[in-house]
Amino acid sequence: MNVAIIGASGYTGLELIKILINHPTFNISYIANSTGNENVQELHPCLKDVLDVEVSKADAKDVAKVAQLAFLALPHKTSMSFAKELLELGVKVVDLSADYRLELETYEKHYCPHEDKEHIQDSVYGLPEYYKNEIKDSKLIANPGCYPTASLLALLPFIDYIDTDAQIFIDAKSGMSGAGKGLKEVTHFGNLNENCHSYSPFNHRHMPEIEEKVRLIKGAKCQINFVPHLLPVTRGMLVSVFATLKEEIDAKKVLEEAYKDSSFVRIRNNPVDLKSTAGTNFCDIFVETNGKALFINSSIDNLLRGASSQAVVNANIMCGLEEDEGIPKIAYVP
Amino acid sequence: MNVAIIGASGYTGLELIKILINHPTFNISYIANSTGNENVQELHPCLKDVLDVEVSKADAKDVAKVAQLAFLALPHKTSMSFAKELLELGVKVVDLSADYRLELETYEKHYCPHEDKEHIQDSVYGLPEYYKNEIKDSKLIANPGCYPTASLLALLPFIDYIDTDAQIFIDAKSGMSGAGKGLKEVTHFGNLNENCHSYSPFNHRHMPEIEEKVRLIKGAKCQINFVPHLLPVTRGMLVSVFATLKEEIDAKKVLEEAYKDSSFVRIRNNPVDLKSTAGTNFCDIFVETNGKALFINSSIDNLLRGASSQAVVNANIMCGLEEDEGIPKIAYVP
Amino acid sequence: MNVAIIGASGYTGLELIKILINHPTFNISYIANSTGNENVQELHPCLKDVLDVEVSKADAKDVAKVAQLAFLALPHKTSMSFAKELLELGVKVVDLSADYRLELETYEKHYCPHEDKEHIQDSVYGLPEYYKNEIKDSKLIANPGCYPTASLLALLPFIDYIDTDAQIFIDAKSGMSGAGKGLKEVTHFGNLNENCHSYSPFNHRHMPEIEEKVRLIKGAKCQINFVPHLLPVTRGMLVSVFATLKEEIDAKKVLEEAYKDSSFVRIRNNPVDLKSTAGTNFCDIFVETNGKALFINSSIDNLLRGASSQAVVNANIMCGLEEDEGIPKIAYVP
Amino acid sequence: MNVAIIGASGYTGLELIKILINHPTFNISYIANSTGNENVQELHPCLKDVLDVEVSKADAKDVAKVAQLAFLALPHKTSMSFAKELLELGVKVVDLSADYRLELETYEKHYCPHEDKEHIQDSVYGLPEYYKNEIKDSKLIANPGCYPTASLLALLPFIDYIDTDAQIFIDAKSGMSGAGKGLKEVTHFGNLNENCHSYSPFNHRHMPEIEEKVRLIKGAKCQINFVPHLLPVTRGMLVSVFATLKEEIDAKKVLEEAYKDSSFVRIRNNPVDLKSTAGTNFCDIFVETNGKALFINSSIDNLLRGASSQAVVNANIMCGLEEDEGIPKIAYVP
Structure with a gap:
């Protein structure tokens, strides 16, 4: 099956290419960026002698000719206009941007006016552990943000046991690749190396995404106080969720029950780390309590489970394949 | 004035040596470790052509002959028996171990039976912002732990405004030097590089130290839920304190008021980072609120403000010097 | 086909497991270490939910019952006695240690007395670009050292053009995983982070390995002056070979000619880096001249091309498979 | 004495500020950059509560009013026009750029047309071990490049023993701060972290600087083949000089003799590393031979000995102070 x-x-985008090169069913028939006119090996020198394809300037009609499904790794706002075209041409879309992740009102409050009000209401939030059936029948998947993926997988199983009137705090730490490939002060080696700091505390766009999904999935209204940090590593994400229990529980049992059928969530007996999930689609989770104080600790690869490999899992489910087909479970990471 | x-x-120990080499008043007259019989340049090659002193096998009577004050950078338990001897010989002591930091009962619950019950009751907790007067008259300073230093400086100004029935969470991140120079799995480069993880969540010995000091300094009983992490950096410490306010406040104003006379606490307008305090005795603090949710964010150098430079500040105060005499405020850090 | x-x-050992899990033909039928009695998931937590196998205490007869080929990732000296047993039981061996890499005399000079003089003379040096035909027919492959792999692939094409009376210098830089998983001062995070240094200059055991292979493959006797360094990274190896040309040449052309049929050597137009080969079996090479001065610059993943993936390539060739079957060409590296 | x-x-520039804040004789009376109109604490947040000075827009006449000596940490080309003005106004200059380092002809070949032909001929190359007397009487010091400092201190003592007809190779490794604070692809964290590569092999501007100084100081003409690398660390520089001896020598003795009176060169018994010199003005050197093959290994802090602290040493000597007055010899580095 051909994909773009x-x-x-x-x-x-590069992680999508890597996964799809080795995918047994999907075949990359089209690769595009904003300029085109370049071999993919010039764009990504690590692909020399691995993949020999011309990168096109993105054009929806061309996509529709050669692919049944498209992965969009575009900036917010750019994505929705391209997705709209593709959907009208009958191409299935897995969108990695934020454009279809939120309810219209939430989106417009935190991002900008929406330009595809028709499709946003039909999009499915691509967190497979909670939306697998909806994903199967969908033509448009909104792939979750990296922080929401790690935070929701940790928090959702406990919502029923948590005192949602008490504050919920999330202290999240991300490798710098989450800040993107563009040159920025914050990701200059001289600034990040041997350093660590939070950014946008209580004011990050992933905060309303987490709050909304808790409400939609669990029917619970709560205040999520989210503080992201940048770690001096390239990839990986570690999340601490802190909450107050209504009463003491066997927290590990709750977690095991919640994910007993999941292919990609692993319950750990010890605090999780970046290394065990780096290069894979796994989300590792550990939980600890101190009386009614609750600490849920999750780890994902921000570029894979937090973006590209989760996108391919969603595509697998949309296309009736096994959800773990071609999905990385081990990696040659440092 | 001669110090050991x-x-x-x-x-x-090495950081103490570095600070004291350049100290205008203190003169290093005695350096010891458990083996002795070695030049300090062999022990620490960075001191070649800088300091040329024999390292002795530690002996309290020898110390008393040549120094009026001793810094003890010894393991817990070893420290108290050596401190006891020194105090009986009239030598002032700044102890960097945990042996005199806690009330007797708390100590014995979390560490081991105490062997110097006489002096533990007279020791002063060496957090200068809160105990300066007591330090002046003391002969025995218990230098605070690194995590408690950063956590208490962040938390104490807000205790009166916090709902202490609600859970207080601390997500703390430390450079690996806090784990010491000895070879351990956790600080093997292959394990820590490109990694990050928590350890002893809700179960670290610095948790009761923080709880006790909040009670003694502010008269408040509260549950501190403390989760430390290891960062893939050598030095530095970043602390997130999360608490619930009784009502909304102007948090920055509270902070500025609390530290308006402090030489070594800097209030920041943006989230703090490791780099700004690395190599110095400063504690930088930033605060943010989200309604009643409170985030206090502090940064120190775990080996300096969290240990050796704070020890020298305490010695300065004990000896009637200016508290910032010879204390590093800038550093040639990466 | 079953392998051990x-x-x-x-x-x-872990890298071998990762490669072989995904290998289309080889099937892991036996995993052993020196203690046994443990699930592979306890030994390597990243394998949870990926591979569920008991680790045995190594026993040659048990291997012979369940596998036709064995990979030995054992320390020098331990390896030869185990290999000997396996070979006598008819099991093919790919040995990752140094035990069969050298001629007997060279081995005994630089390592220790050899305990398997029978098989050492039949072993084939597993550098596929130069020994592919011999590998096909061999029952015992001596997998090359990491430094010799990167150095020889860079140097060999130029031997005919080099003035071998002039000194040849190699400045090699390796990620710390080459120093192994055991706890050592040199790989303590506090010592290696933000650091870099050479070790064993002109005195490393890979120096005679390079000299011997240059002589055996190219019939040239020359003095290789080898200086290895440790880099503050986990994986990767970068080699600078410096030599003096007899006369000026088109060096890139020589390189392209030498490796025109190679699946795993890539000639680069710019200086090579660690990232482009990390996680793969590729060796990237760049060359530059300054009159008669020659700089050849190669990069490999020290654990893969320098050990485990090259071992599987050798096994592929021994077993009549395509040499790149199941061999990693892209990676989810930072 | 007032300095700018x-x-x-x-x-x-920041390192100069740090050194001069603690300097016992020099007093910072003027700080400038290209924009001005900012407190130095906004420019460098680490200086909060340490130095409270307005940064001016650079103006030579203003400098002449308030300072007798100026340190220029300006880009090449910008520096010479500003230096010229200052010199004409009677202000002594220590120039950290390349503008006065080379003979006119060499400069114009590798940089650009020179705009201050009057003063370039009177400038002194500020490598104190070789030009101390000239520095004493000079009004214009050309502070050496970082690579030439580390390379020349290693190479010069051996020039008389080296076969200068044979190729000399230098494999140099620098922390990224040498590439500057500006945003560049090469110093994006995602590109440099867990990476290492050479750049401008045999084609770096420091190559002619080294060749010229060898000729001027030792009267020897030789081809220096220089290959610089970027290390994934912030500061530090490690240099390997490879050369061929005319005959075997006691190399360590040569080194000890050469630097027996030097305050800032330390001869080491083991390979040098970045950590021992980071944060200081020391140059550590180690030497090893293999018959006639010679390996000289030096380490400096690229921002201090390679720039700012060497500049202050030069200013000390120009002003008749002890050369080590106020110069860092120990550091709170990781």
């Missing part, structure tokens, strides 16, 4: 990758220049 | 450094082999 | 991995605890 | 710092925004 639109937005091949950035980190998530 | 006992326990010169570890990280904090 | 002996020595599963170290870095190269 | 022109070019305060970059890495070397």
Whole structure:
């Protein structure tokens, strides 16, 4: 089955290419970025002698001719206009941007006016552990943000046991690849190396995404106080969710029950780390309590489970394949 | 004035040496470790052509002959028996171990039976912002732990405004030097590089130290839920304190008021980072609120403000010097 | 076809497991280390939910019952006695240690007395670009050292053009995984982070390995002056070969000619880096001249091309498979 | 004595500020960059509560009013026009750029047309071990490049023993701060972290600087084949000089003799590393031979000995102070 990758220049675009090269069913028939006219090996020198394809300037009609499904690794706002075209041409879309992740009102409050009000209401939030059936029948998947993926997988199983009137705090730490490939002060080696700091505390766009999904999935209204940090590593994400229990529980049992059928969530007996999930689609989770105080600790690869490999899992489910087909479970990471 | 450094082999011992070499009043007259019989340049090659002193095998009577004050950078338990001897010989002590930091009962619950019950009751907790007057008259300073230093400086100004019935969470991140110079799995480069993880969540010995000091300094009983992490950096410490306010406040104003006379606490307008305090005795603090949710964010150098430079500040105060005499405020850090 | 991995605890053992899990033809039927009695998931937590196999205490007869080929990732000296047993039981061996890499005399000079003089003379040096035909017919492959792999692939094409009376210098830089998983001062995070240094200059055991292979493959006697360094990264190896040309040449052309049929050597137009080969079996090479001065610059993943993936390439060739079957060409590296 | 710092925004400007804040004789009376109109604490947040000075827009006449000596940490070309003005106004200059380092002809070949032909001929190359007397009487010091400093201190003592007809190779490795504070692909964290590569092999501007100084200081003409690398660390520089001896020598003795009176060169018994010199003005050197093959290994802090602290040493000597007055010899580095 032929698939297209639109937005091949950035980190998530490259990860999509890597996964799809080795995918047993999907075949990359089209790769595009904003300029085109370049071999993919010039764009990504690590692909020399691995993949020999011309990168096109993105064009929806061309995509529709050669692919049944497209992965969009585009910036917010750019994505929705391209997705709209593709959907009207009958191409299935897995969108890695934020454009279809939120309810219209939430989106417009935190991002910008929406330009595809028709399709946003039909999009499915691509967190397979909670939306697998909806994904099967969908033509448009909104791939979750990296922080929401790690935070929701940790938090959702406990919502029923948590005192949602008490504050919920999330202290999240991300490798720098989450900040993208573009040159920025914050990701200059001289600034990040041997350093660590939070950014946008209580004011990050992934905060309303987490709050909304908790409400939609669990029917619970709660205040999520989210503080992201940048770690001096390239990839990986570690999340601490802190909450207050209504009463003491056997927290590990709750977790095991929640994910007993999941292919990609692993319950750990010890605090999780970046290394065990780096290069894979796994989300590792550990939980600890101190009386009614609750600490849920999750780890994902921000570029894979937090973006590209989760996107391919969603595509697998949309296309009736096994969800783990071609999905990385081990990696040659440092 | 002559001073001794006992326990010169570890990280904090070396930092003490570096500070005291350049100190205008204190003169290093004695350096010891557990083996002795070695030049300090062999122990620490960075001191070649800088300091040329024999390292002795630690002996309290020898110390008393040549120094009026001793810094003990010894392991817990070893420290108290050596401190006891020194105090009986009339030598002032700044102890960097945990042996005199806690009330007797708390100590014995979390560490081991105490062997110097006489002096533990007279020791002063060396957090200068809160105990300066007591330090002036003391002969025995218990230098605070690194995590408690960063956590208490962040938390204490807000205790009166916090709902202490609600859970207080601390997500703390430390450079690996806090784990010491000895070879351990956790600080093997292959394990820590490109990694990050928590350890002893809700179960670290610095948790009761923080709880006790909040009670003693502010008269408040509260549950501190403390989760430390290891960062893939050598030095530095970043602390997130999360708490619930009784009502909304102007948090920055509270902070500025609390530290308006402090030489070594800097209030920041943006989230703090490791780099700004690395190599110095500063504690940088930033605060943010989200309604009643409170985030206090502090940064220190775990080996300096969290150990050796704070020890020298305490010695300065004990000896009637300016508290910032010879204390590093800038550093040639990466 | 069933294969065994002996020595599963170290870095190269884990990499062998990862490659073979995904290998289309080889099937892991036996995994052993020196203690046994443990699930492979306890030994390597990243394998949870990926591979569920008991690790045995290594026993040659047990191997012979369940596998036709064994990979030995054992320490020098331990390896030869185990290999001997296996070979006598009819099991093919790919040995990742140094035990069969050298001629007997060279080995005994630089390592220790040899305990398997029978098989050492029949072993084939597993550098596929130069020994492919011999590998096909061999029952015992001596997998090359990491430094010799990167150095020889760079140097060999130029030997005919080099003035071998002039000194040849190699400045090699390796990620710390080459120093192994065991706890050592040199790989303590506090020592290696933000650091870099050479070790064993002109005195490393890979120096005679390079000299011997240059002589055997190219019939040239020359003095190789080898200086290895440790880099503050986990994986990767970068080699600078410096030599003096007899006369000026088109060096890139020589390189392209030498490797025109190679699946795993890529000639680069710019200086090579660690990232482009990390996680793969590729060796990237760049060359530059300054009159008669020659700089050849190669990069490999020290654990893969320098050990485990090259071992599987050798096994592929021994077993009549395509040499790149199941061999990693792209990676989810930072 | 009042001094000015022109070019305060970059890495070397900040290091100058740090050194001069603690200098016992020099007093910073003027700090400038290209924009001015900012407190130095906004430019460098680490200086909060340490130095409270307005940064001016650089103006030579203003400098002449308030300072007798100026340190120029400006880009090449910008520096010479500003230096010219200052010299004409009677202000002594220590120039950290390349503008006065080379003979006119060499400069114009490798940089650009020179705009201050009057003063370039009177400038002194500020390598104190070889030009101390000339520095004493000079009004214009050309502070050496970082690579030439480390390379020349290693190479010069051996020139008389080296076969200068044979090729000399230098494999140099620098922390990224040498590439400056500006945003560049090469110093994006995602590109440099876990990476290492050479750049401009045999084609770096420091190559003619080294060749010229060898000729001027030792009267020897030789081809220096220089290959610089970028290391994934912030500061530090490690140099390997490879050469061929005319005959075997006691190399360590040569080194000890050469630097027996030097305050800032330390001869080491083991290969040097970045950590021992980071944060200081020391140059550590180690030497090893293999018959006639020679390996000289030096380490400096690229921002200090390679720029700012060497500049202050030069200013000390120019002003009749002890050369080590106020110069860092120990550091709170990781």
